Amino acid sequence: MPVDNIQEEFGGEPVAAFSMSHPAVPALYIVLTLGLTMFSMQPVLIALSLAGGLAYGFATRGAAHTLGALRWQLPVILIIALVNPLFSASGSTELFRIGMRVVYLESMVYGLCMGGLFVASVLWFEAAASMLEYDKVLALLGNAAPVIALMISMCMRLIPQFLRRGRTVLAVQDAIDVPGRAPTDPVRSRLRASSVLMGWGMEDSLERADAMRSRGWGAATRRTTYARYRLGRSDVAALVELALFGAAAVAVAWTATTQYSFYPQLSVPAPWLGYAVYAAWMVLPCVLHAIDEKRFG
Amino acid sequence: MARLDRGPVSGAACGPDMPAIEVRSLSFAYPGADAAVLEGLDWSVPQGAFALLVGGTGSGKSTLLSLLKPEIAPAGERTGDARVLGENVADMDVRASAERVGYVFQDPENQIVCETVWHEMAFGLENLGVSRDEMRRRVAETSYFFGLEDWLHRDTDTLSGGRKQLLSLAAVLALRPRVLLLDEPTSQLDPVAEKNFLHALFRVNRELGCTVVVATHQPRPMLEYATCAYRIEGGRVCEVADIASLGHREELFSDEVSGWGASRRAKNGVFSSASGQLGSLDPRTGAPGAEKGLKSDKSGEFEAQILPQDDSGASSRAGGCRILPKMHAGPATTLAGSWFRYDRASGWVLRGLDAAFSAGAVHAVVGGNGCGKSTMLSVLAKTVKLQRGHMERGAGSAALLPQNPKALLVAETVRDELMEWASTCGYDEAAARERAASLGLSGLDGRHPYDLSGGQRQLLALAKLLLIGPELLLLDEPTKGLDLASRRIIACALRDHAKAGGTVIMATHDLDFAEQVADDIAMMFDGEIACMEPPTDFFADNVFYRA
Structure with missing residues (x-):
């Protein structure tokens, strides 16, 4: 491929982690990471997952985009933190009272963690979209369900065509400009457009x-x-390594989550080597990305 | 890529002398039809041929081709015998047919199935259950053959019509058929894309040894590639002995009127006579007499009124400026300093465009794909707004005929279609019937618009718009894919509309049509009008861009 084509195709687009692997590799990573994130209700693990997701966002989508998204993500965390105590009045450390309701520290921290977990999940879903583009999903799906994979491909082909035609039909309707003609009712003109499209499509x-x-x-x-x-062969090796690494991370998450309790009193997490394993897992795509960047200068 | 004719042949034994296609006393009638489309047809195409199958709309070209592909053959009564490479077509199953006979359809939009180019290339191979490694190899070599590796990852929906059609050809070729049937494959393409496509087809024929049969009503651009030609008429096929004879230009206005037509030729002769002396086979130079007389008797009176009476030396210039102020010319439609782009990120489509389109005239706008012709029409139709500059519409009413007439068709019958806007735009059934008759649509009242031919559908859409009486008539590619009969009717309708004082602005790739119908031709380039001249001057000064 000539050089200018490479630039045309990849210019400005950062390379996603695992881009040189078979799609099964990022798929395994994503499934495990989303599972770990969504089922680990433990402040340290949530913080690590959130940090990993943010770091990957910074690396691949740029600071502006990631910070821009924080504009709605931070308020979401705060709202959940404030709303949760109103619904679950449990805990032991009373902060203040709103009318008859007692607001406890424990349930506010629980809400904060819920919010963090939600935002971390969103970030990892975004990472998933960059690591597993549509054609990679199709390749994974194709082995198991070739007809479904084809149906998806056909829909993806027809949807933009359908929208474009819809715009054409409406434009042709709008272009008819005859004095004395009543302005077209938007609802009726849409109905007409859809029946034109139906005939055309059939x-x-x-x-x-x-x-x-x-x-x-x-x-x-x-x-x-x-x-x-x-x-x-290298993909199989990567899958095996990821599976082992993932098993370790799952074990860490399991241990940490079962030992932690929010109610009646917050437990205080102690420093533990397991957290390092979990942190390493969460930062893995970021590291892979950095290695890629370095390789391409 | 290996030559397809040297590959192993499964099925029937097949020597080099065996015809690629052999049809014996084939008859076919559609169910419920009074007359048979094909009757006792005999036809034989030798292997390795590049054969043209010419004939008018409804002559049975498509029917004949599709009868050679059992899985898409229409339902109906059929007798006789058809063989492809010695194998009876009736005995072929879907797999055998897909592997031996390729079929490319007319419309680039409709035959593409998948979302990305590479998936489309692999589609047929996936259907046949070809193994992954074999698929990779075939997709790779076919991509290289057609040079489409640069756009292998593009979404098919974003491709231009020409590339779509090239992709359709490549996707069929990936199955390595020995015989390729194409039904009007270039009728929806602009002239440049058409040449590209035909060149690719030529390479498929000569380099791969694939037998090619193209059904067409416009054989002119294909003549230099064709090795033989057949005409289908009255349900039978006969060979055309003199292929070059298919190349004469069809005149849109049949009656001879001496005057600007002839003087126009005199000016154009600068180029045609030169090539004639070189013994060129250019069919146009072979029949200079046929190129005279461009106007019908209807507009003869109009001619007489506006033509300078003396046919002196200056006539060719004057002949172009046929619209004189004394014609009931309304105010012109103008664009001044127009800038337009679809969004901030994309480039300017119109860049400070200035243009004036006088009333009582037909204006053609030509130019390559994506030069902004359609955008300019949208601006004139007020469906998009200029970001800078202004547009003044001299006419009080307007309508836009879209590229695809299907965007206008909504009713169940032709009659209902014509009457859709009767109450809102104030016309009655008699007017509708008269308009339909003038556009050659009489007798079709009860038909479903989608059962009409492509040409009739286009005429129906035009009739519908003319009924609402727009002073400004905008047309986007009005003659795309149409046969001569429909082009003639449209030519007359546009001239009549201009004669009645209307303004006609059409974006077109059909230079032949523009030359014969338009009063002036504007060439759009890079978001501007590069030049705007009467056809005579336009084609006299153009070296590359000619009808």
Whole structure:
């Protein structure tokens, strides 16, 4: 590929972590990370996950974008922290009273953790979208469900076409400018547009069906799927390593979460080596990204 | 890529002398139709040929081609025998047919199934259950052959029509068919894309040894590639002995009127005579007489009124400026210093464009894909607003004919379609019937708009717009994919509209049509009007961009 094409395609776009691996590798990482984040109701683990998610956001999407998102994420954490005590009046350290309701420190911290967990999950979902682009999901899905993978691909093809045509139909309606003609009622004009689109789409689908059949649709009992990714030896090795690392992180999360309690009194987390394992897991994509960046200068 | 004709052949034995397509006394009638479309048809195409199958709309070209692909053959009564490479078509299953006979359809939009280019290339291979490694190899080599590796990861929806059609060809070729059937494959493309496509097709034919059959009603651009041609007429096929004879330009206005048509030629002759002396096979130079006389008798009177009476040396210039102020010319529609872009991130589509379109005339706007023609029409139609500059519409009313007439069709029958705006725009059924008749649509009242031919559909959409009486008529590619009969009707309708004082502005790739119908031609380039001249001067001064 000529150099200018590489720049055209990747110019400005940061390389996502695991971009050189088979999609199964980022998929495993994402599934484990989302699971760990959503089921670990423990302040330290939540803080680590949040930090990891934020760091990856900074690395791949830039500071402006990530900080911009914090503008709604921080208020969400605060709101949950303030609202939770109103619904669950448990705990032992009374902070103040609103009318007849007692607000306890424990339930406010619980709310804070809930908010942090929610935002951390959002951040990791965003990371997932950058690590597992649509065609990678399709490649993973294609092995198991080739027809569903094709249906998704067809929908993705037809939706933009449908929207574009809808705009054309409305524009043609709007372009009709005759004095004395009553201005078109927006609801009616949309209804008309949808019926135009319906006829148009149905008519086209006949031809598309012919085009599919003429290229052998239904010839084989089982379709195969073209995949741009090969599961190589290094991918298998990465999967095994990730699985082991992930098992350790799960063990840490399990231990830390079961030992921690919010009520009746907050337990105080003690320094523990397990947290380092968990932190390492959460910061892994960021490290991989840094290595990539360094490699490409 | 290996030559397809040297590959192993499964199925019937197949020597080099065996015809690629052999049809014997084939008859076919659609269910419920009075007459058969094909009747006792005999046809044989040799292997390795680049064959043209010409014939008018409704002559049965598409029917004949689709009868060679059993899985898309229409339902109906059929007798006779059709063989492809010696194998009876009736015995082919879906797999055999997909592997041996490729089929490319007319519309680039409708035959693309998948979202990305690489997935589309692999679609047929996936259907046949080809293994992953084999698929990789075939997609790779086909991509290289067509040079589409640079856009392999693009979404198919974002491709231009020409690239879509090239992709359709590549996706079919990935299955390595020995015979390729194409039904009007370039009718929806602009001239540059058409040449690209035909060149790719030519390489498929000569380099891969694939037999190619193209059904078309516009054979002119394909003549230099064709090795043989057949005409389908009255349900039978006969070979056209003199292929070059298919290349004469069809005149839109049939009756001879001496005057500016001839003088126009005289000026154009600078180029055509030069190539004629070189013994060029350019079919246009072969029939200079046929190029005269561009106006119908209807507009003869109009001609006489506005043409300078003396046919002196200056006539070619004057001939272009046919719109004189004494014609009931309303105020012009103008664009001044127009700037437009779709959003902040994208580039300017219109860059300080200035233009004036006089009333009582037909204006053609030509230019490559993405030069801003359609955007300018949208501005004139007031569906988008200029970011800077202003647009003044001289006309009191306007309507826009979109590229695809389907965007206008909503009713169940042609009659209801024509009457859709009757009450809001104030016309009655008699007017609708008269308009339909003038556009050659009489007798189709009860038909569903989608059962009409492409040309009839376009005429129906035009009739619908003309009924509401717009002074300013905007048309986006009005002749795209149309046969001669429909183009003639549209040409007359546009001239009549201008004659009645209306303003007609059409964006078109059809230079032939623009030359014969328009009063002036504007070439758009880089968001501006590069030049705007009467057709005579326009084509006389252009070296590369010619009808």
